[in-house]
Amino acid sequence: xxxxxxxxxxxxxxxxxxxxxxxxxxxxxxxxxxxxxxxxxxxxxxxxxxxxxxxxxxxxxxxxxxxxxxxxxxxxxxx
Numbered sequence: 001x002x003x004x005x006x007x008x009x010x011x012x013x014x015x016x017x018x019x020x021x022x023x024x025x026x027x028x029x030x031x032x033x034x035x036x037x038x039x040x041x042x043x044x045x046x047x048x049x050x051x052x053x054x055x056x057x058x059x060x061x062x063x064x065x066x067x068x069x070x071x072x073x074x075x076x077x078x079x
Contacts (some may be wrong), residue, residue, distance in 0.1 A: 016034040016035065049075060052070070
């Protein structure tokens with residue numbers, strides 16, 4: 001699971017996606033799991049918790065940035 005960038009110039013918007021590690025950052029992905037808007041004044045995160053739990057159960061590796069987003073939302077706790 002990692003972020004893929006969308007949006008226009010100097011207005012980033014990210015999708016949280018499940019993807020193969022060999023595909024490029026903005027390339028082909030398997031599933032859209034949520035969105036992250038770093039410039040939003042209010043909560044800029046939307047998550048599909050069912051799909052996130054599914055991919056975590058399948059053993060998906062999670063990037064550091066996505067891990068921090070999931071921790072803030074209360075979905076990911078490291079033992």
